[in-house]
Amino acid sequence: MSQFTVLFQKEWKESVRSLKWVWIPIVFILLGIMEPITTYFLPQILESAGNMPDGAVFQLPEMTPGQIFGSALGQYQFIGMLIIAFAFSGLVAKERKNGTAAFLYVRPLSYSSYILSKWSNSLLLLLASFVVGISASAYYIHLLFGEFSLAKFFGMIGIYSLWIVVALSMTLLMSALFSPGIATALSIFLIVFFPMIDGLILRYWPWTPWKLYSYAAMLMAGDAPNADLWWTIAIAVLLVIVCVTLSILIAKKRAAKVTL
Amino acid sequence: MEAALTDIPWALVAPIILLQFILLLVALIDLVRIPATNGPKWLWALIIVFGNIIGPIVYFIVGRRTQ
Amino acid sequence: MSGLIYVEGLTKRFGNETVVDDVTFTLEPNTATALIGPNGAGKTTTLSMLTHLLEPTSGMVVVNGKANQDFRNKIGFLSQYPKFYGWMNPLEYLEMAARLSGVEAKSARHESEKALDFVGLGDAKKKKIGGFSGGMRQRLGLAQAIVHKPTFLFLDEPVSALDPLGRRELLNLIKELQHKTTILYSTHILNDAEEMTDQLLFLRKGKLIEQGSLTDIQQKYEEAHYEVHFASVEDAAQFVDASPLPAHQENEQVYISINEEQPAMQQVLESIVHSGLPVNKVERARASLEQIFLKVVNGK
Known part of the structure; x- marks a missing residue:
């Protein structure tokens, strides 16, 4: 436990001093509020761009708050996940490659403390950023598009937060397994690209954790939670446990790969 | 067109502009203070200033060198 | 705790290449041993196995009578190019090192300051490591290797990357630790070995081809x-x-x-x-x- 405390403090200081605690929350807030604002002002924006023929009346379909939440989540699903893949795929791999990990590995290091300190600190940062960002989004959606169910809003936050946990856990596993470049590439595949094609190739299997994003959006758009959602959540939790456990075992195995 | 611009309620849009500005400022201050970057500093300054939101993000991810 | 290590038949193969080949030696408590050999002789691999970074293919390491046990809490290690977190300051770094090696939270600060004073970085303890010169980094590397008062000190080419002045400073520091700790250090710089050694181990192509005290070996080859x-x-x-x-x-x-x-x-x-x-x-x-x-x- 004391090793975990020491290593968590180190991760915390690192994320503060590398300004991750500044730029990631700001970007997540921007991602959340840009969607409702640009959608709301789209008619004015198009008009001021001057492409409209004289007298044409521009009619956009009326958007519901649920739909706007869906497209805000879409922002996190793309740019948010890209940020996770790029900024967190080096957590283990980079330390091993640049040699800073040697100093840890020659000590009686607890590998579970090592991995869990990185995992928990990164999640703290990402989940806090997401909750603040989506709340800012909710404020604008309420202001511009009207009322929405608070219960469903919290449900959406819960489901999408679980997806963030899954995404980070897979990224961490890639980082434990591979060198920095490969870890980044595979993370992008797993958490940015694969969710896009999951609906196509795993169409008839409704329980993949890659569908959590869709479930979160559907919940907000009005669907009641069903058994598929609960199964997906259970499998996602299992996947997280597997990823973290494997990361710990692999961190130990990869001692020989540590640059001296 | 001028009429359209005044139609936009700036109180609503201001937070976006403010946050983008803070992001840009933090990135630039960090760029000045950091001993070394991956690639020339002047190039990063251009990317941060002209890269919209993406510029500072890319700087924080690949530009900073911590070693 | 006395610092006695007995290494027998230590072997490391990567594929079909044997990097360390059936090496047997003893490190007596509180002696300094120089591991000498040209580049690629297997010095770093030997030290990596002793520090548990590499698993030996075969052979055993007996520490104070116990075979093949994890004794990393008794080890201090310094490599040729130690890498640090540039955003940390030396005091933070050493406190972390001390605590990870089992020093209690309440004495970690004190031990860290002592180690920093010993290597002459007391004045720089709150400065960012990122701005340190090679010589300062190597001294900080020595401090992190001794902050938890290890029984064994393993140094991999500790001074090879330094300029003559830095080398002299660091050698003098290591010499102060001689006869207080069991030291094993690798080097290809023979003057350094000549200066501080109770035992010499000559490695060539992974094999231990000669060992003994400096005077014994001098007599033999004279x-x-x-x-x-x-x-x-x-x-x-x-x-x-x-x-x-x-x-x-x-x-x-x-x-x-x-x-x-x-x-x-x-x-x-x-x-x-x-x-x-x-x-x-x-x-x-x-x-x-x-x-x-x-x-x-x-x-x-």
Whole structure:
């Protein structure tokens, strides 16, 4: 436990001093509020761009708050996940490659403390950023598009937060397994690209954790939670446990790969 | 067109502009203070200033060198 | 705790390449041992196995009577190019090192400051490591290796990357630890080894080809020779021409090789007297470690 405390403090200081605690929350807030604002002002924006023929009346379909939440989540699903893949795929791999990990590995290091300190600190940062960002989004959606169910809003936050946990856990596993470049590439595949094609190739299997994003959006758009959602959540939790456990075992195995 | 611009309620849009500005400022201050970057500093300054939101993000991810 | 290590048949293979081949040696408590060999001889691999970074293919490491146990809490390790978190300051770094090696939270700060003062970084303890010079980094590296008062200190080419001044500083620091800790350090710089060693281990292509104390090895490989300094080059040349002994000349100096069995010094002096030439100095010279190294490594 004391090793975990020491290593968590180190991760915390690192994320503060590398300004991750500044730029990631700001970007997540921007991602959340840009969607409702640009959608709301789209008619004015198009008009001021001057492409409209004289007298044409521009009619956009009326958007519901649920739909706007869906497209805000879409922002996190793309740019948010890209940020996770790029900024967190080096957590283990980079330390091993640049040699800073040697100093840890020659000590009686607890590998579970090592991995869990990185995992928990990164999640703290990402989940806090997401909750603040989506709340800012909710404020604008309420202001511009009207009322929405608070219960469903919290449900959406819960489901999408679980997806963030899954995404980070897979990224961490890639980082434990591979060198920095490969870890980044595979993370992008797993958490940015694969969710896009999951609906196509795993169409008839409704329980993949890659569908959590869709479930979160559907919940907000009005669907009641069903058994598929609960199964997906259970499998996602299992996947997280597997990823973290494997990361710990692999961190130990990869001692020989540590640059001296 | 001028009429359209005044139609936009700036109180609503201001937070976006403010946050983008803070992001840009933090990135630039960090760029000045950091001993070394991956690639020339002047190039990063251009990317941060002209890269919209993406510029500072890319700087924080690949530009900073911590070693 | 006494610091006794017995290594037997230590072997490491990568694929079908044997990097460390059946190495056996003992490190006596509180002695300093130099691991000498050319680049690629297997020095770093040997140290990596002792520090548990690499799993030996075969062989055993017995520490204070216990075989193949994790004794990393008793180890301090310093590599040739230690890498640090540039955003940390030395005090934070050492406190973290100390606590990870089992020092209690309440004494970690004190031990860290002591270690920093010892390596002369007391004044820089709150400065960012990112701005440190190579010499400062290496001293910080030594501090992190000793902050938890380890029984064993393993140093991999600790001074090789430093300039002469930095090397001298660090060597003096390590010498202060000699006879207080069991030290094993690798080096290819023989002057450093000569300066601080109780035991020498010569590695070549993964094999331990010679070991012993400096004086033992010097005696074993010594080819007795005598240096005679003449007053002028002409005198030296004249002496070599007339000498009954095998001799060769370099400027004013003449080198005479003689078998140990003969009453050597006497013969040399007789031949000098016989020549009647003026002499400044006569000396029985010892082989330097460098000459021995070349001999051992070249397998002569």
